[in-house]
Amino acid sequence: MTPLAATAVGKRYRARWAVRDCTFSVPEGKVVALVGPNGAGKSTLLRMAAGLVRPTTGELRVFGTPVRGRIHPDVSFLAQDRPLYGNLTVREMARLGASMNDRWSTGRVEEVLALQAGVDENAEIRTLSAGARTQVAIALALGRLPRLLLLDEPLSDLDPLARDETLRILMAEVADRGTTVVMSSHLLTDLREVCDHLLLVDAGRVQIEGDVEEVLARHRILLGPVTGESELEGARVSATRTQRQATVLLRDAGPVPPGWAEVAPDLESLVMGYLRASRDRRKR
Ligand SMILES: Nc1ncnc2c1ncn2[C@@H]1O[C@H](COP(=O)(O)OP(=O)(O)OP(=O)(O)O)[C@@H](O)[C@H]1O
Secondary structure (H helix, E strand, O other), X not given: OOOEEEEEEEEEEOOEEEEEEEEEEEOOOOEEEEEOOOOOOHXXXXXXXXXXXXXXXXXXXXXXEEOOXXXXXXXXXXXXXXXXXXOOEHHHHHHHHHHHOOOOOHHHHHHHHHHOOOOOOOOEHHHOOHHHHHHHHHHHHHXXXXXXXXXXXXXXXXXXXXXXXXXXXXXXXXXXXXXXXXXXXXXXHHHOOOOOEEEEEEOOEEEEEEEHHHHHHOEEEEEEEHHHHHHOOOEEEEEEEOOOEEEEEEEOOOOOOOOOEEEOOOHHHHHHHHHHHHHHHHHO
16 A cells, blocks of 8 residues: 555645645655755645645545545654653653554664664753754654654754664664655755655655656766757756756657767756756746
């Protein structure tokens, strides 16, 4: 069953669309990178999937069930503001989690906390650094034993060690339990090593979506003379030019014309190419 599917989903705040006509589906047991610049609509999409925000148009389904104003029992959501009670200790917060959730594993929370070297279970939440609070929030999210884990910018305030710990915990979660993880970031570098599936959004719209290897395999970067661009076959995503040389990102490229060199893009250059195209469309 598809963990998360969106059909023509849009969200309008007053006159402005935060998310527009988004259609995608997320494969089971994979790590999905929800990437896009600031203000792209990532948090809005995740909040809609968690049932916290109602779409203006379209529909989201979680494991086949339409999301209707409440979180699906198989979903955990880590919100960007990490809502935790500052005057409780980490241990007390975990006990509160147990009392608030029908399905809960204290053992799982303790297991995750034990893997997070920088988190003291007896410390009051308000004394913790932002990074440690994020780690506690992730442990609590896993305590719900989710089948779908939605994480809004989970790595943004973690130091390199905590980031590494967190990624290992999430990788083990996917490998051992088959959990699907959707993680947002405005930096692809955060997620590049771990993601199987890419969902790139900008200006509220999906720019590209799919299995990372398949997406990469469909694209080519061609370098050649600016005067010869009309010879290129394939769907042009974007291009940059110096006086003499053009660098063109193509989808489903045809044969390479004489005088042109071909390079396989990495995920970084592919994402940059799509974001450049999106920005150019907005400028027009
Ligand atoms: N509650 C709200 N009321 C009005 N506008 C909103 C609200 N929430 C989000 N927006 C607007 O919707 C757009 C998308 O915001 P969103 O937070 O979803 O983007 P994002 O990709 O998560 O950005 P960031 O990486 O900065 O967190 C932005 O222009 C934002 O200002």
